[in-house]
Amino acid sequence: MSHPPPKPxxxxRHALRVRHDAIRTEDADHDGCLQFILFRGKQHPLDLVEPDVNAFLTDLAVDRHVTASTQSQALCALLLRYEHVLARPLDQxxxxxxTRPKRLPVVRTRGEVRHVLGRLDxxxxxxxxxxxxxxG
Structure with a gap:
């Protein structure tokens, strides 16, 4: 009796385990790919091409306003999936x-510094x- 082929x-998950990725990476990649599948109406990944991936990743940034790192995680998960699991690299x-938010350094005013230093001995x-x- 033959077994059905494993689900995408x-x-x-198997490919990530073979690579010895951390379980949190495995979970994040799994979730990113699941979101992609749901975004495309549960179509099989082999039926989806670069424009579908582009639409999903753009939707993450433009409509869902995810952080740059969340979008990058989803991109890496899809790249890994298509290249190593489906043997169909995404080239286009x-x-x-x-966009990453600009982070300004925290700079204390002279008065704040004097206040802190004045309380130390x-x-x-x-x-x-x-x-x-x-x-001093």
Missing amino acids: LDQL LRVVRA GTPRLVALIPYGAT
């Missing part, structure tokens, strides 16, 4: 990428003074 998501992706005060080039 089971094939992906044209994805609208999610001894060695902790000396250690805190060094980065500011301050004198």
